Amino acid sequence: xxxxxxxxTVAFDAIETPFGKTDKILxxxxxxxxxxxxxxxxxxxxxxxxxxxxxxTYLDLLSNKKIDISGIEVVKDGKTFFWSGRYHNDMNTRxxxxxxxxxxxxxNPVVPEDYKDSDVVMLGNLHPLVQLxxxxxxxxxxxxxxxxxxxxxxxxALDDLLNVIKKIDVITINDEEARQLTGEYSLVVAxxxxxxxxxKYVVIKKGEHGALLFHEENIFYAPALPLEExxxxxxxxxxxxxxxxxxxxxxxxxxxxNMKNAVIYGSTLASFCVEKFGTERMQxxxxxxVHKRLxxxxxxxxxxxxLT
Amino acid sequence: xxxxxxxxTVAFDAIETPFGKTDKILxxxxxxxxxxxxxxxxxxxxxxxxxxxxxxTYLDLLSNKKIDISGIEVVKDGKTFFWSGRYHNDMNTRxxxxxxxxxxxxxNPVVPEDYKDSDVVMLGNLHPLVQLxxxxxxxxxxxxxxxxxxxxxxxxALDDLLNVIKKIDVITINDEEARQLTGEYSLVVAxxxxxxxxxKYVVIKKGEHGALLFHEENIFYAPALPLEExxxxxxxxxxxxxxxxxxxxxxxxxxxxNMKNAVIYGSTLASFCVEKFGTERMQxxxxxxVHKRLxxxxxxxxxxxxLT
Numbered sequence: 379x380x381x382x383x384x385x386x387t388v389a390f391d392a393i394e395t396p397f398g399k400t401d402k403i404l405x406x407x408x409x410x411x412x413x414x415x416x417x418x419x420x421x422x423x424x425x426x427x428x429x430x431x432x433x434x435t436y437l438d439l440l441s442n443k444k445i446d447i448s449g450i451e452v453v454k455d456g457k458t459f460f461w462s463g464r465y466h467n468d469m470n471t472r473x474x475x476x477x478x479x480x481x482x483x484x485x486n487p488v489v490p491e492d493y494k495d496s497d498v499v500m501l502g503n504l505h506p507l508v509q510l511x512x513x514x515x516x517x518x519x520x521x522x523x524x525x526x527x528x529x530x531x532x533x534x535a536l537d538d539l540l541n542v543i544k545k546i547d548v549i550t551i552n553d554e555e556a557r558q559l560t561g562e563y564s565l566v567v568a569x570x571x572x573x574x575x576x577x578k579y580v581v582i583k584k585g586e587h588g589a590l591l592f593h594e595e596n597i598f599y600a601p602a603l604p605l606e607e608x609x610x611x612x613x614x615x616x617x618x619x620x621x622x623x624x625x626x627x628x629x630x631x632x633x634x635x636n637m638k639n640a641v642i643y644g645s646t647l648a649s650f651c652v653e654k655f656g657t658e659r660m661q662x663x664x665x666x667x668v669h670k671r672l673x674x675x676x677x678x679x680x681x682x683x684x685l686t
Numbered sequence: 687x688x689x690x691x692x693x694x695t696v697a698f699d700a701i702e703t704p705f706g707k708t709d710k711i712l713x714x715x716x717x718x719x720x721x722x723x724x725x726x727x728x729x730x731x732x733x734x735x736x737x738x739x740x741x742x743t744y745l746d747l748l749s750n751k752k753i754d755i756s757g758i759e760v761v762k763d764g765k766t767f768f769w770s771g772r773y774h775n776d777m778n779t780r781x782x783x784x785x786x787x788x789x790x791x792x793x794n795p796v797v798p799e800d801y802k803d804s805d806v807v808m809l810g811n812l813h814p815l816v817q818l819x820x821x822x823x824x825x826x827x828x829x830x831x832x833x834x835x836x837x838x839x840x841x842x843a844l845d846d847l848l849n850v851i852k853k854i855d856v857i858t859i860n861d862e863e864a865r866q867l868t869g870e871y872s873l874v875v876a877x878x879x880x881x882x883x884x885x886k887y888v889v890i891k892k893g894e895h896g897a898l899l900f901h902e903e904n905i906f907y908a909p910a911l912p913l914e915e916x917x918x919x920x921x922x923x924x925x926x927x928x929x930x931x932x933x934x935x936x937x938x939x940x941x942x943x944n945m946k947n948a949v950i951y952g953s954t955l956a957s958f959c960v961e962k963f964g965t966e967r968m969q970x971x972x973x974x975x976v977h978k979r980l981x982x983x984x985x986x987x988x989x990x991x992x993l994t
Contacts, residue, residue, distance in 0.1 A: 467871070468871065563775070563776065564912075564913065564914050564915060564916075565912055566912045566913060566914045567914055567915075584895070587892065587895040587896075588895075588907075588909065590912060596985070597912055597985075597986055598985075598986060598987075598989070599896075599909040599912065599986050599987060601896065601907040601909055604872075604873055604874050604898060604905055604907065605872065605874060606872050606874045606875055607872060607875075608872075635990075638989045639989055639990070639991045642989055642991055643991075672991065676991070677904070677905075677906075678905055678906060678907050679906075679907060679987050679988075679989075680987075680988060680989075681906070681946045681947055681950055681987075681988075682943075682947070683947045683950055683951075683980065683984070
């Protein structure tokens, strides 16, 4: 059982979908990653920052999932990062309505002493300099470093992003971002170009179309579970990353074959995330529900073919 | 080994893609379906119509693949159906430049006597009244009727389309068409609505994102093989349908479990089709190439997970 460092936002989200809208609710990349990774009972810490306005009940919620929160700085006279967005009818596109960085603007991540020897580091979507700072605090090279990022950093901080990408093992980005990062339309060619930037493994998230894992000449494709209804996609990518990182930290097997399973776990957990607003579905998700859905994933994708 | 009736266009296509353009080359739904189904050595007939301008070499090409062409009417003083299109850079959208129905305008399909007792009927994309006419010529109810169609018929001949859909077992359409036909965005809900129209099995084609098979509460999802380059998507959907129908006719097992394999074969064959212009890649495709790619499909999708 490996130890896991998670860095990312812990935040307030306000979400509008065709199904309804929320006030400020619990959100943030580190929150979704942590809730997802907690299903593997790994020893995990969340490194983040919040303001004095952040409810203790939200911090307790993470603690109760056995996520160490000593790395979450509370800036008493500051305000918590706030994001608000509205999804379009197809749920695949959204408009950002509000982004208030607040305490995140001056965030200096501090990895708790006990976690500096962690095996797995999950760098959630944040400024690449913050991601780099976390890496540099590790006492030794972790066995696996996973980085999630987004187009925003490609637009505004590409050099910093490329600098941290050099030092990681796995990158998780979506299809459009992979195309933007490489200038290649074919995801096969894009993955190959990303290898040259540093990561030996590339995970490309395609939302309702699933996720692809690339390593050398190998490809694995996990479809997304077709759902009757996507209620709120917020956090699905982070939930995927949390399941991926949590499974690998638990099993301590960082091979391509085992990463296939990590992708399946990530996809399974993400399929729950979108069923309710924000973190709601993930808060009370039981292991037996996860196991049941894993069986559905097997039925969805596994076949027995005889060559004719 | 079941017998297979294929109805669809046998045509001239002229294609423009970012990679180049062709003069009039061999095309048409029945052509692609036939070439694909021929990999299963089933006893198949193509029911179609061409004009006096259609080269004997093209007809020979089908005959050499052991496709009975006695059901292809040659209208000596008529011209062959002609379609021309230009693909956009993303290869997912295209503009139709020319559609000349020619002999297709008065097409009265005639199923050869020897094939009226066929087990499987593959109704390729054509006017629903033509599809219906083929069905009505069968001496007895076939074991499996598969129908492919497109949004054009939903716009122009919806009542006729719904009438033939009532009488079939499997429908193959793309995701946007499934949404148009049902008014439902969720493909899970759309499939359920299509069951009520008649078909017990629904195949939804998602191009580069693969294909979904629905039956009752069961879903199977075959991703598309990620390719370095899609050279020309023309005929990929028909090639998929031909592999699906051919495999089922060969194995004579029309269960959901075996249809999973049929979807995998269809996807495998379609992955070749897009590698060259028109039917070029399918003309000389060997069984050993197909087998090799099936193995790639297994590696792409199969995993061994232990519950944790």
